[in-house]
Amino acid sequence: MRPPAPGGRLEPGDLDRLRAGQALQMDHYGGGRLPFACVQAKGLVQHMVPLDGDDAGQVLEVMDASGGYASACLGAAHPCLQPAFRDGLERGYVTDELGSLERTLLLEELFGPGGRWADRFPGTAYHASGRNSGSEGLELALRLALESGFDRRRLSVKAGREARRTVLAFEGAWHGWTGGLVPLLNRRHYRLGLPPLSTEPPYHLDVAFLPFGEPELLERFFAEQGSKLSAVIVEPIQGDAGILVPPPGYLRRLAGLCREHDVLLIADEVLTFAKTGRFFAMTDEEGAIPTDVTVIGKSLGMGAVSTSMVIARRELSVRSSGAVSTSDLRPLTCSLMRSGLRYLAEERLIERAGPLGAELRERLRKDVVEVFPELFQEVRGLGYMNGIELTERASVGLTALRRRLLEAGVFVEFMAGAGRRTHGLRYMFPAMRIAPPLIAGEDDLRRIVERIREGTRRFVEAGR
Incomplete structure (x- = not known):
């Protein structure tokens, strides 16, 4: 044709x-x-x-x-991606079990000394994993949060974490269609008729919802429920809810409440990544807003591949082989990301x-x-x-x-x-x-x- x-x-x-x-x-x-x-x-x-x-x-x-x-x-x-396709194809197709030159070059440029994002995510404190899509990345982020309260040796909930089985999400949010993420959506349309996650203690997961961008409701919730929280998952700007921008100070206060109550903060930047005038929307006039896990995607693939990246504190991980992925930062994907990110930076x-x-x-x-x-x-x-x-x-x-x-x-x-x-x-x-x-x-x-x-x-x- x-x-x-x-x-x-x-x-x-x-x-x-x-x-x-x-x-x-x-x-x-x-x-x-x-x-x-x-x-x-x-x-x-x-x-x-x-x-x-x-x-x-x-x-x-x-x-x-x-x-x-x-x-x-x-x-x-875009012409900047054409050489990246060739280079990535010639660097092999190894999975996460083996090291990769192209993966090394990408992660060094981003998180190594002097790296593009090293001021926010220094490689000494953070590590990264790749997935096929934003939904898969957020599934891994949720798993990291849940595993943080799990004793892998005894295969039981960690002592003192028994009550922390609640994840706070926000009304109108969209995190993905997969089975592990649907419970984080407060829309019955997407949940009804699908098998729920376990509701039996001690491994059950409860989800609480708040309206997004309402500081008083946030303060009240943490005062009343903070001791039951395991994690909070938030889009810094809500996408599917209608591009809702929170008031100044809201996201930084959320991060502060999470620290005060020993709660993990997961930032869903799949949609916001690279679109708000900064690479990361979890930023305000004071600088980077700290997170425990950040998931980026969509623009990360430059329109050429579907991919996502999970950036997490080094102390957060999953049980052995529990996060193996065929798509974890494959050389071709890394080559495209590296070339595209460099172009975005050079052209400002x-x-x-x-x-x-x-x-x-x-x-x-x-x-x-x-x-x-x-x-x-x-x-x-x-x-x-x-x-x-x-x-x-x-x-x-x-x-x-x-x-x-x-x-x-x-x-x-x-x-x-x-x-x-x-x-x-x-x-x-x-x-x-x-x-x-x-x-x-x-x-x-x-x-x-x-x-x-x-x-x-x-x-x-x-x-x-």
Whole structure:
């Protein structure tokens, strides 16, 4: 298949192949998948074709404002990754049982003396492990927390830790779909009908939930329940809840409460990694906010591979062979990460995301939220991780809105929103996530906003 340039049409047989190919893939959206297919991409531009309707088969030029679930920080086909593929392939395919030159080079650059992240995670105090995905990384993080209270020699709970079987999570959070992580989601939709974790002592796991970003509720919970906690798992900016940014000081106070009560703090930076104007969102004006385990992913794979990394204090580990993984920092993955991270640093793409992201939010506020108040409530975010919360009216027509945006030449994603929260806090509707690749410059961001506005206008004029 050789797709034509934007404006052209696919041959009928090629269009039928794309339709058949989509039908062969399992539908995870209950019949609500977008009827579009990508046939080519470079940088921020994707060539997409509608699979149904009057324009079926016509190639559209679409700007990527999502980065593929916010994972493709360098866009598509970035030239800095091409040599990395070759080098990584030539360095072998050893697993975690053996050392690796490429793995060594990556970990030295990150955590060794003078390493890129050594001020936050010095190699003398931290070690790292790799996984296929953010969900797998967070499964390992949870296991590290649980094993910290387990006596491996006696195969029993450590003396004095019997009461610490509770993990604190936050309402609206998203940590992954796997069996070990679903209990950390306060949404019944994802949990019902699935086998629960053991609820029998002494190995049971209890999960408590709080609304995110509410300091008084946090203080009260630790005062009442701190002695029962084993760990806290937190996204520094909640993603699926609608890009919720906590108030200043909230994350640092959370870290302080964890230290005071001897509770492990797990930072889920799978989504926030490299998007907020810093590599790590667990940072404030005072500097790095200390964590016991940090999980990064999505952008770490540069849009070329799916990967994650678990960075944990050295005293945290699992029983022998309990965390063996085929995908633990394989040479090819390490080569891609090393090349991409070096490019991000040399071009200062992380730093510029701070001021450019502020400009993006101001454009979104003026040109989208204020123009369509019946559809949008507010814009929130930090750096290149931004969200516009929808109104109830827009939420009902979300699928149609997204199609109009695509037809206007921009691809965005939508987050579920925090929904109904406890303690009398307002209901939070879904949000449009605008998290473009870090290669997006000022002109790119302007065009993205223009296309969001145009797609929204078409949605309004069509009556939905």
